[in-house]
Amino acid sequence: xxxxxxxxxxxxxxxxxxxxxxxxxxxxxxxxxxxxxxxxxxxxxxxxxxxxxxxxxxxxxxxxxxxxxxxxxxxxxxxxxxxxxxxxxxxxxxxxxxxxxxxxxxxxxxxxxxxxxxxxxxxxxxxxxxxxxxxxxxxxxxxxxxxxxxxxxxxxxxxxxxxxxxxxxxxxxxxxxxxxxxxxxxxxxxxxxxxxxxxxxxxxxxxxxxxxxxxxxxxxxxxxxxxxxxxxxxxxxxxxxxxxxxxxxxxxxxxxxxxxxxxxxxxxxxxxxxxxxxxxxxxxxxxxxxxxxxxxxxxxxxxxxxxxxxxxxxxxxxxxxxxxxxxxxxxxxxxxxxxxxxxxxxxxxxxxxxxxxxxxxxxxxxxxxxxxxxxxxxxxxxxxxxxxxxxxxxxxxxxxxxxxxxxxxx
Amino acid sequence: xxxxxxxxxxxxxxxxxxxxxxxxxxxxxxxxxxxxxxxxxxxxxxxxxxxxxxxxxxxxxxxxxxxxxxxxxxxxxxxxxxxxxxxxxxxxxxxxxxxxxxxxxxxxxxxxxxxxxxxxxxxxxxxxxxxxxxxxxxxxxxxxxxxxxxxxxxxxxxxxxxxxxxxxxxxxxxxxxxxxxxxxxxxxxxxxxxxxxxxxxxxxxxxxxxxxxxxxxxxxxxxxxxxxxxxxxxxxxxxxxxxxxxx
Amino acid sequence: xxxxxxxxxxxxxxxxxxxxxxxxxxxxxxxxxxxxxxxxxxxxxxxxxxxxxxxxxxxxxxxxxxxxx
Numbered sequence: 001x002x003x004x005x006x007x008x009x010x011x012x013x014x015x016x017x018x019x020x021x022x023x024x025x026x027x028x029x030x031x032x033x034x035x036x037x038x039x040x041x042x043x044x045x046x047x048x049x050x051x052x053x054x055x056x057x058x059x060x061x062x063x064x065x066x067x068x069x070x071x072x073x074x075x076x077x078x079x080x081x082x083x084x085x086x087x088x089x090x091x092x093x094x095x096x097x098x099x100x101x102x103x104x105x106x107x108x109x110x111x112x113x114x115x116x117x118x119x120x121x122x123x124x125x126x127x128x129x130x131x132x133x134x135x136x137x138x139x140x141x142x143x144x145x146x147x148x149x150x151x152x153x154x155x156x157x158x159x160x161x162x163x164x165x166x167x168x169x170x171x172x173x174x175x176x177x178x179x180x181x182x183x184x185x186x187x188x189x190x191x192x193x194x195x196x197x198x199x200x201x202x203x204x205x206x207x208x209x210x211x212x213x214x215x216x217x218x219x220x221x222x223x224x225x226x227x228x229x230x231x232x233x234x235x236x237x238x239x240x241x242x243x244x245x246x247x248x249x250x251x252x253x254x255x256x257x258x259x260x261x262x263x264x265x266x267x268x269x270x271x272x273x274x275x276x277x278x279x280x281x282x283x284x285x286x287x288x289x290x291x292x293x294x295x296x297x298x299x300x301x302x303x304x305x306x307x308x309x310x311x312x313x314x315x316x317x318x319x320x321x322x323x324x325x326x327x328x329x330x331x332x333x334x335x336x337x338x339x340x341x342x343x344x345x346x347x348x349x350x351x352x353x354x355x356x357x358x359x360x361x362x363x364x365x366x367x368x369x370x371x372x373x374x375x376x377x378x379x380x381x382x383x384x385x386x387x388x389x390x391x392x393x394x395x396x397x398x399x400x401x402x403x404x405x406x407x408x409x410x
Numbered sequence: 411x412x413x414x415x416x417x418x419x420x421x422x423x424x425x426x427x428x429x430x431x432x433x434x435x436x437x438x439x440x441x442x443x444x445x446x447x448x449x450x451x452x453x454x455x456x457x458x459x460x461x462x463x464x465x466x467x468x469x470x471x472x473x474x475x476x477x478x479x480x481x482x483x484x485x486x487x488x489x490x491x492x493x494x495x496x497x498x499x500x501x502x503x504x505x506x507x508x509x510x511x512x513x514x515x516x517x518x519x520x521x522x523x524x525x526x527x528x529x530x531x532x533x534x535x536x537x538x539x540x541x542x543x544x545x546x547x548x549x550x551x552x553x554x555x556x557x558x559x560x561x562x563x564x565x566x567x568x569x570x571x572x573x574x575x576x577x578x579x580x581x582x583x584x585x586x587x588x589x590x591x592x593x594x595x596x597x598x599x600x601x602x603x604x605x606x607x608x609x610x611x612x613x614x615x616x617x618x619x620x621x622x623x624x625x626x627x628x629x630x631x632x633x634x635x636x637x638x639x640x641x642x643x644x645x646x647x648x649x650x651x652x653x654x655x656x657x
Numbered sequence: 658x659x660x661x662x663x664x665x666x667x668x669x670x671x672x673x674x675x676x677x678x679x680x681x682x683x684x685x686x687x688x689x690x691x692x693x694x695x696x697x698x699x700x701x702x703x704x705x706x707x708x709x710x711x712x713x714x715x716x717x718x719x720x721x722x723x724x725x726x
Contacts (some may be wrong), residue, residue: 449722451722476723516724516725611715655673
């Protein structure tokens with residue numbers, strides 16, 4: 001398990017305690033300015049009150065009302081194990097757009113539910129978004145346990161309701177934790193309030209999550225941009241994952257032909273390898289037919305070559321999509337015509353309401369779960385495996401939608 | 411029981427800014443104190459309880475004696491109640507020693523040039539004010555459960571702390587929220603009233619030229635502080651108060 | 658509410674650095690990022706600082722109100 005920064009997102013009904021939870025995470029990990037806390041503590045005592053976490057939150061809320069601290073795109077805190085970033089976009093539309101375009105990659109999610117209120121419509125919608133965005137590391141926290149007097153039975157009921165719903169949309173939370181953000185139970189600290197709960201705290205749970213493997217550790221994928229014939233034949237492209245070395249045995253897709261890497265060409269430099277993230281050129285031993293859009297791999301770890309792709313797309317064009325329309329599918333350097341064979345579900349990205357099931361149309365700022373059929377086979381990956389080949393755009397003349405691949409049907 | 415929450419220097423703009431919904435109640439606004447030459451605490455509260463402009467009488471006593479003003483029950487609207495309970499109201503049953511101490515420390519603060527001394531005095535001044543606030547809070551809450559037909563709780567904390575600390579937003583906010591909490595504990599109809607508000611002068615606070623009022627049952631439009639004697643009398647008698655449009 | 662905007666110049670090299678920096682964030686433009694950073698910095702100005710001028714002014718006022726008799 002690596003110790004790199006973990007980015008996660010907190011979702012759930014707006015009244016179920018999200019901002020108190022964020023405040024508590026900051027407070028309990030000492031990430032709030034200590035001076036401010038001391039000051040608040042002193043004034044509390046002067047007013048004849050016990051220092052309540054609520055007052056600290058109150059002050060933070062004020063800063064939030066002024067558009068500062070908590071409501072920004074990223075909130076930072078750290079534990080002994082690692083650093084954390086809470087990605088908390090104020091608006092759903094921005095959040096979804098960023099997730100799909102890859103701008104802010106949350107790697108885990110915390111779904112918050114009010115113990116007294118239970119699973120509400122909004123809870124379900126948020127959970128659905130998590131599943132649509134391919135977030136598989138999920139922790140459920142059942143909050144406000146203090147209000148229901150830490151009752152185990154109620155916890156179990158809400159837990160069951162939620163797990164039942166989540167299993168329908170293919171989410172298996174790694175943990176379900178009873179907490180009180182207000183009183184600080186089981187967020188950073190184990191308290192005596194729930195003797196019947198023997199599990200870990202929220203922070204302990206987060207500490208067990210994996211951060212995304214760095215791209216270099218993933219199977220090698222080299223996406224071809226162009227081929228130049230100078231004194232040598234140089235295949236230019238970018239290493240989206242893994243690493244290429246001089247002498248490597250490689251396979252070109254979709255043809256399947258194999259050869260070895262004779263040399264790695266970088267302008268004015270003498271190199272023998274190229275890591276993920278690098279644009280570079282290679283010269284092969286054998287003169288194979290290689291073209292823009294091809295993907296070169298090694299070690300026989302095959303991506304998927306298919307014409308059928310299940311994906312979640314975010315429509316960004318004023319002119320809506322109507323079933324039957326032919327679009328351009330662009331993934332890495334591949335560009336192919338496609339059609340959307342089925343629109344399973346359409347969701348309003350700001351209210352997260354389901355607009356249609358088995359739909360025929362997708363409008364601006366709507367998210368849709370679709371089945372795409374490309375004219376020719378494309379080389380792609382599930383977004384959770386290798387992002388760079390799991391992300392694509394659709395276009396007419398300009399880009400009209402961004403998408404992530406959720407399921408591949410070979 | 412008719413209840414008045416008399417909060418010295420409660421500032422209209424901060425009540426709104428700090429979302430003090432219990433202080434705001436249903437109807438709220440500013441009071442008209444333009445008839446007075448300066449927003450003096452003693453003058454305003456005396457005029458409040460007597461129902462008439464007492465400025466000349468009060469200030470003619472001079473700055474020192476002004477604070478010892480003692481108005482007879484018979485000259486106030488409290489007399490129309492069988493069993494009124496008034497807590498710490500300036501000009502009536504003011505905790506004179508307590509507030510005199512405040513003024514002494516205030517003077518000391520402004521008289522010394524020494525930074526360290528100023529700091530120490532301020533801390534002592536603040537602690538002294540908070541201690542009194544805790545005491546008055548207890549008294550008020552107890553009175554609400556008492557056998558009275560009229561209860562008035564006077565809270566000086568916002569004014570006293572405000573004079574030296576108005577620029578400390580955190581402190582002011584916590585005070586306002588505390589007052590809001592006191593208001594939230596009052597059952598039934600009550601009036602919130604301040605003599606004047608407060609405005610910022612750097613880290614310090616000066617009196618502003620309007621007060622704050624609120625009720626949960628009637629819009630008082632832009633009342634004068636001297637109107638409240640009649641307003642409260644008429645609430646007692648079950649009549650609706652009509653604003654006196656004549657001069 | 659339409660706010661008025663002014664133009665500020667920054668060195669090109671700084672601009673390029675900022676473009677790179679905001680790539681992985683939710684900021685849609687350098688303008689947005691710069692405004693955010695500066696607002697954060699300015700926020701500390703919210704807590705008032707002591708000024709002798711203010712003190713003199715308030716002392717006069719408190720005298721007028723009868724506090725310092």
